[in-house]
């Protein structure tokens with residue numbers, strides 16, 4: 138019962154009540170409050186964060202189940218969700234710290250999903266999905282996993298960390314599969330999921346194709362997230378060799394490798410032998426219309442209407458980044474719900490922008506100060522402000538053109554000195570291979586710049602907001 142108490146505690150339920158009523162674990166599972174993962178490891182082994190995510194994801198179901206289970210009413214999570222049926226809390230409508238799951242919660246990405254399905258199903262290829270941090274790779278891979286499951290494929294997932302290597306990655310994937318898929322028995326002590334399909338010794342690429350014969354499924358998708366965290370080159374080489382063997386023998390086991398990277402080579406290394414077997418997908422920024430749609434969707438879920446001004450503000454600050462749109466959307470929604478309102482007004486925007494500026498990390502403030510106080514013969518406040526709205530393509534790249542002694546970045550003219558300073562400070566990426574493009578390297582810095590600009594716009598639009606701004610800053 139430790140796990141169920143913990144679950145109830147984390148969810149904010151009345152612990153006293155749970156202690157008094159000893160609810161059998163089986164009943165909690167049946168009611169959807171806790172679950173047993175496929176491997177049979179009970180919920181209590183989950184980390185607090187997983188547990189919290191799990192509970193937040195299923196809040197409505199938990200409340201319904203709780204009502205069925207006992208005589209206590211479920212706790213209220215904000216006026217709006219409790220008062221209006223079908224309306225969710227702000228943190229369920231906007232999830233900056235959680236990848237999305239489920240097609241209805243995502244905006245855009247139709248082209249990328251279609252391309253991934255085509256690459257794997259029709260072209261027998263493997264996929265590498267990459268981009269800068271926070272663009273929605275994990276959210277998109279959740280959707281890809283759902284699509285494959287609907288088509289009858291088995292999906293194994295593994296998230297890498299700095300200590301991962303080929304062995305731990307492959308074992309992690311196999312452990313993620315239900316043991317019922319295993320066609321061989323018995324398992325050795327300590328093995329989980331379908332790990333028994335792998336030899337117990339150090340793994341070699343040639344071991345992986347044999348796995349399919351030890352499973353009862355005809356098609357497996359191996360989804361490997363955070364692949365960029367793997368440090369050693371040997372793992373990259375072994376993965377490349379595995380992909381080559383699987384492709385050469387047309388074995389229905391496919392990899393989808395996901396990671397933070399600016400280029401394909403950076404993430405999988407230089408392996409010309411597998412270039413034909415891989416479809417590389419660079420995840421683009423969302424369009425302004427998609428960001429606006431994200432707000433409409435989230436607002437609808439939270440029972441809130443976003444004004445045109447609110448959408449414009451979020452589009453202006455986020456510049457195509459779903460993470461920032463989710464974060465600002467959440468703060469605006471929280472501000473509006475604190476007033477128990479059903480539509481967003483300017484004061485909510487002021488409050489949200491203020492809150493995010495107050496929450497800026499010390500690293501961001503330090504670099505902002507260092508840049509704006511540096512003596513480069515140019516007003517760096519203005520430079521940062523103009524650069525934050527410089528023209529970028531769908532990948533977030535800005536063109537570089539040398540002009541006289543200056544450098545024109547995304548249409549913004551900088552002195553050579555300012556340009557060098559921005560590169561040295563890590564605000565902009567060094568020019569790419571052929572020297573024609575750069576991109577924002579320090580997103581939080583540019584979010585900060587945009588938030589400051591947004592605050593000024595709000596003050597100009599409504600002098601009344603200025604009082605609120607000053608008050609909040611003093612507080």
Ligand SMILES: Nc1ncnc2c1ncn2[C@@H]1O[C@H](COP(=O)(O)OP(=O)(O)OP(=O)(O)O)[C@@H](O)[C@H]1O
Pocket residue numbers: 232233234235236237242243244245246269270271272273274275276277397431459460461463
């Ligand atoms: N298409 C989308 N529609 C709505 N929200 C999205 C979309 N894509 C991403 N998000 C939101 O943006 C944030 C970042 O998404 P996600 O974690 O999937 O990005 P990521 O690229 O995997 O990040 P990281 O590089 O840190 O692993 C999350 O809050 C997620 O809810």
Ligand SMILES: [Mg+2]
Pocket residue numbers: 236274275276362
């Ligand atoms: Mg991710």
